Amino acid sequence: MFMKWLSKDKALTRLSLKNPVHFLALGFGSGLAAKAPGTFGTLAAIPLYLLMAPLPLTWYLGLTLISVLAGFYICGKAANDMGVHDHGAIVWDEVAGLLITMIAAPAGWIWLLVGFGLFRFFDIIKPWPIRWLDAKVEGGFGIMIDDVLAGVFAFICLQGLVWCFS
Template structure:
């Protein structure tokens, strides 16, 4: 891939392109600071639309977001000419949806889930950091956030078991 500035790479994407729109987390990834956090925030309305669904529908749509994410992130990265550009935040959207699987209802649990996901996505404990460094392409962009979502899901469910 080419050596482009962040702005040059981002200028290669368009919010009118549906793949780019999703990869950029509905535009949230274009924030100059903390695009991953804004991408996770952008996932909240999607989560709130999905939360009332049956667990089967929720799991199906979450799995679809992950599988589609492999393509969405790969295509956006190729179009930008940069692997895992910070503006690509569909992986954060999918990660929050994973975190919130079967979460108890209420804003407190959403805030806890959000904080757990951001913690694991930023800190990247093993094997998340290893996967982030070693695996490339759309799968590589997605897999560290999928795993951060699974870690967050486990913690959230543990907290819910004892405190909900």
């Protein structure tokens, strides 16, 4: 079924997982999921988060900032190579969004699950101004900014929950 779906999407045939930019844009391949690629992209971010979580906060923030800044190029390049703005398979923005959500989150699977859920909620619902930015801003910046902002919203909510329950 996967190959049948893949062969029908001509834009995807223009990418290669052997290309490092495409590999990252596709969330290590997770964006190729036939259903809910954004959710699979966010799931693919979990191992990266778990590698980064033990780092000092300044290192975590620095790597998250690099993932966002690099994402402007990564997502823009993949979109240009595909000839489609913000194709669903481009999920590096979800990776960066989860990393933003989890800034300074307490250790533990419950906080990771809550952060995951909050990020997916804001990414899917797209409250103002996320929906407006998603519709109005083009290029790699446009692909990234709605998920960056969804990550910020989810971060604020997660930290509020941490404050209430810790």
